Amino acid sequence: AQTVTQSQPEMSVQEAETVTLSCTYDTSESDYYLFWYKQPPSRQMILVIRQEAYKQQNATENRFSVNFQKAAKSFSLKISDSQLGDAAMYFCAYRSAGDKIIFGKGTRLHILP
Amino acid sequence: NAGVTQTPKFRILKIGQSMTLQCTQDMNHNYMYWYRQDPGMGLKLIYYSVGAGITDKGEVPNGYNVSRSTTEDFPLRLELAAPSQTSVYFCASSYSARVPQETQYFGPGTRLLVL
Numbered sequence: 289a290q291t292v293t294q295s296q297p298e299m300s301v302q303e304a305e306t307v308t309l310s311c312t313y314d315t316s317e318s319d320y321y322l323f324w325y326k327q328p329p330s331r332q333m334i335l336v337i338r339q340e341a342y343k344q345q346n347a348t349e350n351r352f353s354v355n356f357q358k359a360a361k362s363f364s365l366k367i368s369d370s371q372l373g374d375a376a377m378y379f380c381a382y383r384s385a386g387d388k389i390i391f392g393k394g395t396r397l398h399i400l401p
Numbered sequence: 402n403a404g405v406t407q408t409p410k411f412r413i414l415k416i417g418q419s420m421t422l423q424c425t426q427d428m429n430h431n432y433m434y435w436y437r438q439d440p441g442m443g444l445k446l447i448y449y450s451v452g453a454g455i456t457d458k459g460e461v462p463n464g465y466n467v468s469r470s471t472t473e474d475f476p477l478r479l480e481l482a483a484p485s486q487t488s489v490y491f492c493a494s495s496y497s498a499r500v501p502q503e504t505q506y507f508g509p510g511t512r513l514l515v516l
Contacts, residue, residue: 297441323504331489333444333507379443388434388459389505391443 290315292382294392301370302400308355309365309395311380320384322356322363327377327394336378339363367397375399403427405508407492413514414482422477422511424492432495433475434459434505435467437488444491450475482515489513 291314301307313322324336339347339356346354351371355364367374380392408423426433431452436444446459450469464486466478475494479486492508 292443331491331510331512333491333493335504338504388446388449391445393441393443 290317290382290384290390292380292390292392294380294395296395297393298396298398300398300400301367303370303372305370306366306368307370307397309367309378309380309397311363311365311392313361313363313380313382315361315382315384317384320382322354323381323383323389324352324354324363324365325379325381325391326374327379328373328375333379337365370399372399372401405492405494405506407490407508407511409511410509411512411514413516414479415516416482416484418482419478419480420482420513422479422490422492422513424475424477424508425473426475426492426494426506427473428494428496428506429472430494430496430506431472433469434493434495435465435475435477436491436493437461437486438491438510439488447477447490479513484515487513487515 293312320341322339326334326336337347337349337352351368353366377394377396379394381389383389405426434449435447438444445461447465448467450456453472456467490511493505495505
């Protein structure tokens, strides 16, 4: 069965600095997608970024980028120029074709002013 | 386009009471999902539906029931509330589940407290 592991329950970063959130996963599939979701205090789940497993190029969305290492089954999220509004729970998620999304337990990110 | 809406936002139930959590989407999505999120945990799938009239169990279906009479609505029913069902419930929808890149859109959540 597929699993998603986020080993950092909480992290803190100074405003304007860069932070990296870790995620590893386990799968025997070759075709799958990986996601990072943000959950602010409002509890709304917001898609931050997604990565197709067949693409070697790392996905980027403005200040958010990923480091996708397929062989190592690693999918970390880098947030550059951290802002107060980035404070939230961040969930790593995995999905293969025709299957349901599997979420990690989350990393709570604190932004220090 | 409101996206995925959920009602109520918050509810307190007594043990043994019943209630229905409402979920509606206006994006004409075929797939809809119910998740629960316990404190400090990720989301766990309760039930999902691939279209009107079709529902299936997820990872933690016990104590819940669902129906899908229309494309837009996917209510979640708790028949005999138990303290273990205290959680935040999220409804989500997507156009399809067959392509992995399909994004799930989430509602704002319903916080349920069973005392």
